[in-house]
Amino acid sequence: MGMDVLAGRTAIVTGAGRGLGRAEALELARLGAAVVVNDYGQPGRDGSGEASATPAEEVAAEIVAAGGRAVAHHGDVADFKQAQELAGLALETFGSLDILVNNAGILRDRMVFSMTEEEWDAVIRVHLKGHFNMTRFAAAHWRDRAKADNGRPVFGRIVNTSSEAFLAGSAGQPNYAAAKGGIVGLTTSTAAALAKYGVRSNVICPRARTRMTDDVFGPAGPAVDRSPDPLAPEHVAPLVGYLASPAAERVNGQVFVVHGGMVALVDRPRVTAKFDTAKDAFTYGELDELLTGYFAGRDPAESFAATEVLGLKRSRPY
Incomplete structure (x- = not known):
């Protein structure tokens, strides 16, 4: 199908029947990986509607038709047993599990005071528990492989999907923002725990035009000078391919924002201001003097400095 940097590797991509997951699965196959295409297949972006095997099967068939290797999996990654079966399918079908791309998710948007x-x-179940379930079974497999080989590191790659919503907040998505923040914590914890086994775990925050974001970005406009849509999911897929490859050996526990020909590395939180008491302990009055003065002139609507990440203001982030 294309380059062979992932030849002999097997990847699982969850939520790969449409949008970002589909583009990522096709890219990994283009790079030579065998791909297990997972998608529960519910038509509604909120997880509603009857589940269907069709989306996963269509993407798997597309990969095979292009000369690659793929198998479809129709299952719910947020179900512990089905997640275990998905990991097992990779091993049974292709004999290995080397790459995990967690992408599956849904939306149930509501203001926090109205959310049920x-x-x-x-939302927490599909995004955060789904990421955990798949990570848990892939991690156990890689640890067992390393132990069976006298502790020698194995090849393992995890690419998780977060969002700028965890950085900048998203007023009508407290569940989604919380889940995406949790995924970053899961990723960095996993990166620290599995590094000694040869596993690299990173997270992306993509912006892309998919059915999950059609009310935010709208439909693609007319092509200008035959240029591709800057928010096409295909702009995100190459970074996933890179992070899944041997070339990313030294990349671990990192957070990337990616869209439209741009990749940005997000630094870990840093202390921006520090206040010390002049006495043995702070008093209310001393804190009032220090902190009220420091935040004077701030707009309370801009509750966190990260709202300015990459020029992002109050538009809803993805």
């Missing part, structure tokens, strides 16, 4: 318990739980 079910809307909160559903």
